[in-house]
Amino acid sequence: MGPWGFVGLAYGIVWGAIVIYLFSLKRRYQDAQTELARVESREAITSHVKT
Amino acid sequence: MAAQAPVKKKRKGILGALALAAIVVGLYWSLVVAPPDAYQGEVQRIMYLHLPSILTAYLSYFLVFIGSGMYLWKREKRDDILAHSAAEIGVLFTALTIIEGSIWGRTTWGVWWTWDARLTLTAILLLIYVGYLMLRSLIEDEDRAAVAGAVLGIIGFLDIPLIHMSVYWWRTLHQPPSILRPDKAPWENVHPTMLTALVISFIGFLLLYFYLLSLRYGLGETRAQIRARRLEQES
């Protein structure tokens, strides 16, 4: 592998990993937000039932 | 709570856009504008990744330390979220640093790994904070996990200078000084554009780091809110 090959390998791995992590973060955040909405709506329902 | 979200999102978006801009400019400078190194040739360009990523990792671990200390002192959840987020991103950047260092070493020394001070230290750093993440995930109770993490976050950071010293002494007492290390490249031949490329790349990494941190922090916040709601409902 020539010098530019190694440079490409390094830059490719780094930025690839960062992009993957970014998407992982966004997906985890979406999942958490959905979960939060679900928990909050359950709370709204139960408090509504109590009154 | 819902009213804050759009403003926060917008701020994060701006940060992200700035980071992207700096990164693109940095890439251009690193790969096109800056000349190849007189001794190492093109592969020296890996330095524009390597130095910023390890410095960002150190910053991250410092934030873990601060967050841990504040959490033990004031017990505010936000400090714990900061520490946990900084540790996770720190591990990412440390792992990337090792990979970059390994590739760079392969091109300059012909081997994928060597037990020189820099690589060894980075590997130890990775082990410590991977341990931090494992510790937190293996403790069921969220509050206990936070305290445990905070203690490790403080002790780990305090130990780093000692580890640094011991590994450097260990390696430099036995290695002949003629071995060239990528980070000790002769600086008398530094082209000013190389310095600029380094600075721009570093700024790009820094902005990216804070962008990732803000996202990860938001995730931590949301999880804390879920937990708080659940606890309320159970009572």
Next chain:
Amino acid sequence: MELLRQTSLLLRKDLLLEWRRRDSLLTMFFFGALLLFVFHFSFDIEPDRVAAMTPALLWLSFLFTGTLGLTQIFQPERENHCLDALLMSPLDRGAFFLAKSGFNLLLMIVVEIVVIPLFWILFNLPSWNLLPQLFLVNLLGTTGFCVLGTIMSAITLRARARELLLPLVLFPLMIPVILATIRCMENIMRVGALGDAVPWLRLLIGFDVIFLTVGVLIFDWVIES
């Protein structure tokens, strides 16, 4: 000083418990000796290389043996809610930390006092005169191990896979101690004195002092779980 008085109280309690059953001590001792045998088979140690490998082999043995002891260290308190009782008492948590580290240190010293001469016998080392110096260096290294290990043992108390997690978090942090102790021991075995390893000794002492202090200060928060 009040701190020391409380420490000695707690320490005496643990020593009394251990003396009655001698569980930890015996297990640690036999495990340490067993490791020496395993090393001999694994490394196929030749007589001319033994002296050079001695510090490393001893310390590998002590690290694993010590970790074994550390996982047991809070066992007495976990039974019958003793931990809660202790925490509700007005005892200084720092004293609790010092007592636990001290207890583990004493166990390890006893183990080392037997294992090191045993090593000399098994591997036919002639340098018996160096043992006092080696013990001293070992003592400093073992102190560092016990101090940091007690803190780590406390924070991993409620974790799953605790026996694996404890070494995982402890060993990277122990690297200065491992390097410093072994380098000092190597010099002692090679030239009979510390020689140029004095900086290592200073590092070791510094490590011990720093984390002893940190441990005393921080244990309040560590052990409330």
